[in-house]
Amino acid sequence: MSILSWIEDQRKIKMLNYNKATKDDRLWTRCDKCGTILYIKHLKENQRVCFSCGYHLQMNSRERIQSLVDYGSWQPLNETLSPCDPLVFKDQKIYKERLKEAQERTGLQDAILTGTGLIDGIPVALGVMDFNFMGGSMGSVVGEKIVRLVEYATQEGLILILICASGGARMQEGIFSLMQMAKISSALKFYQSSANLLYISLLTSPTTGGVTASFAMLGDLIFAEPNALIGFAGRRVIEQTLQEKLPENFQTSEYLLDHGLLDLIIPRSFLKQALSETISFYKEAPFRKNGEILAGFSNSLNLLTEEKVRRLLKTEISLNSSKKISNLQEKMKAKLPLYDIKYYNKILFSQNT
Ligand SMILES: [Zn+2]
Structure with a gap:
């Protein structure tokens, strides 16, 4: 190790500790x-x-929702799902402690918020990952919340938008994290191919690892923020494997756009407008076919479902009382597939408990 790289390492360690010591205030x-x-x-x-x-x-999930969704229209789904520790994992710290610390620091249950809301009056199902919660890593709860959101969107015929910011699959949950990639992909396959609905994926910095390798790259439209880091393996790993020097802008959104992996790069200030224009354009498309879902009825975003969601929001929110809003959440939850998380965990983790 050269002296320069040692100095650089020391600087990074100092920066890391500095961030830990200071709070959000x-x-x-x-x-x-x-x-x-x-x-x-x-x-x-x-x-x-x-x-x-x-x-x-870096933008956190709440700020992101605030900047995208029409004021007062956000309705969260599955807020109470929280992770457990199926492998009793321990590295420098016990996984349960890491979780507790991240939950207290961010006020989130896990690294994603999902729900429904209106973008310029058009209902969408939205999932926003939060990099501040353990590097936005995808564990079983993140996977489950995304799948439930996709299933809800399939059922209700909503447009789906997922905003990715993640270091990849969560290593502390091992194979349970990895299986989320397949689980989400199959739910999306059903959403896109059978129900024939639109999925937009927005990649923000950083989107790497298992998230890139699954739902981030499965969007019908893939958007990214300028200069975002998007890749699967890290730059150094690739350089060492290939024994080649990589270009300066390798794994940035501009590089990926040039090489055909992205559809569009959108600066944050235009994001809401761009999404709103895209989904209005999609809605108006004259030859769009309605999809079929297994229950036997056709489903698609149409004026009827749109109006249904809008009225539900309007009647409940106009009264502006928290009781009414919680009633609405109950109604929304009641519409979801009948999973009980305790039951689900019992099946999923029965091998380990
Ligand atoms: Zn600057």
Whole structure:
């Protein structure tokens, strides 16, 4: 190891510890790319885009939902699903402790929020991953929440949007994390091929590992944010395996767009408008065929389902009482496939308990 790389490592370790020691109530932060010092309040107002270089900093799931979904229309699904520790995993820390710490720090149960909402008045099923929760890693709960969202969207004929930000499958849950890739892919296959509905996947920095290898790349339309890191294996691993020097912009969204892996790169400030235009265009498409789902009836986003969701939201929310909103959530939950999470965990983890 050269002295320079040692100094660089020490700097990184210092940075990591610095981030751990400070909480979310910091006033200032630093741009990851150009190093400009930014006032967090203004940065949030600018959707966490650097004022100096335009770099898109990490956005958490709540901010993302707030910036995309029409005010007051967000209805979360499966909020109470929370992870357990099937393998009794331990590395430098016990997995259960890691989970508890992440839950307390982020206020989330796991690394994704799913639900329904309106984008410029059009109902969508939306899933937003959160990189702040254990690197956005995909464990059994993330997988299950996505599958339930996809199934709900299939049933109700909703457009599906998944916003990815993940380091990949969660190693602490081993094979249970890996099986989520196949589980989500098969739910999506049904959604896309049988129900004939539109799935848009939005890749944000970073989208890597098992998430890239499954639902992130299965979108009918794949969008990405500018300069996002998107890949499967890390750059160093590939360089060492191939014994080749990779180009400077390798695994950035611009590079992937050039090589045909993405459909569009959208800056954050235009994202809502772009999504809204895309889904209105899709809705109006004259030769769109309705799909068939197994229950035997055809299903698709049509004016009827749209109006149904809109009225449900309108009648309940206009009264603006929390009791009514929780009633609505109960109604939404009642429509979901009849899983009971305890029962589900019992089947899934019966080998280990
Ligand atoms: Zn910057």
